[in-house]
Amino acid sequence: MDLRGASAEALAAVTDELDSHVGSGDQAARLADDLFSLATTLRSEGALRRFATDGSIPAEAKQGLVTEVFGGKVADGALAVLTTAVGHRWTATRDLADTLEHLSVVTLVKAAGHDSGRLADELFTWAQAVKNNPELRDALSDPARSVQDKAALIDGLLTGKTLPSTRTLATQALAGSYRTVSSALASYQKTVAEVHGEGVATVRVARELTEAETSRLAEALTTQYGRPVHLNTVVDPTVLGGLRVEIGNDVIDGTVLSRLDDARRRLAG
Numbered sequence: 001m002d003l004r005g006a007s008a009e010a011l012a013a014v015t016d017e018l019d020s021h022v023g024s025g026d027q028a029a030r031l032a033d034d035l036f037s038l039a040t041t042l043r044s045e046g047a048l049r050r051f052a053t054d055g056s057i058p059a060e061a062k063q064g065l066v067t068e069v070f071g072g073k074v075a076d077g078a079l080a081v082l083t084t085a086v087g088h089r090w091t092a093t094r095d096l097a098d099t100l101e102h103l104s105v106v107t108l109v110k111a112a113g114h115d116s117g118r119l120a121d122e123l124f125t126w127a128q129a130v131k132n133n134p135e136l137r138d139a140l141s142d143p144a145r146s147v148q149d150k151a152a153l154i155d156g157l158l159t160g161k162t163l164p165s166t167r168t169l170a171t172q173a174l175a176g177s178y179r180t181v182s183s184a185l186a187s188y189q190k191t192v193a194e195v196h197g198e199g200v201a202t203v204r205v206a207r208e209l210t211e212a213e214t215s216r217l218a219e220a221l222t223t224q225y226g227r228p229v230h231l232n233t234v235v236d237p238t239v240l241g242g243l244r245v246e247i248g249n250d251v252i253d254g255t256v257l258s259r260l261d262d263a264r265r266r267l268a269g
Helices: 005-019 025-044 046-052 059-070 076-086 094-132 134-141 147-158 164-175 181-195 211-225 256-268
Strands: 199-205 229-235 243-247 250-253
Touching (some): 005 094, 025 046, 025 094, 025 164, 046 059, 059 076, 094 134, 094 164, 094 229, 134 147, 147 164, 164 181, 181 199, 199 211, 211 229
Parallel strands (some): 199 229
Antiparallel strands (some): 243 250
């Protein structure tokens, strides 16, 4: 999550607080839901949000108010994270709600444990499905359809096929805190990687890579970038051969088409 100044310091503090409350199973799911609910409430209640982030108000007063408003309505862990959050200064008022949503995702990732790699893959697959299916994309972005209706559509498509955490995040992406559902899913995928100190590479190939090829590529990128790299593979018919790797702002283009273009430029020069 890209925050600066006081908000970056506050994020570090509330992340430490979260670590002492993340559990597993239903407990983690409740904590994640409550953190997301708090984020949604703060976005919709401008007066409360401004009070909670006002640096001129004593921390004790802000903590007392949020305890009064949310005590008994959210899990103790979520309330502890919120009271820690409002005790810190924030660079921008929106940063508090954005941080709580981010921590909701972090909670689900940490609770996934050994399944976190599967969570990353399922989020990517769902994001690709939304991107490549105009009817699905339109249904999820249609302002005339209620969030409940869209959530029911997601449940129907993903229940029994994905982790519960994947369905939760697919539904959270509908909230409108990001410009589009696709941008929300991209942010969630980035968070999954960050929690585990990984980079994310999108690999475009003409055919599915074998397990051995995937392993060799991951090892090569890990060596090059100095940290583990999670691969998201896209089979792209426009790739004539070879592969194209996008990681952060870097592009490694080893496709046949790219090599042909290079050859043409050298001949023209």
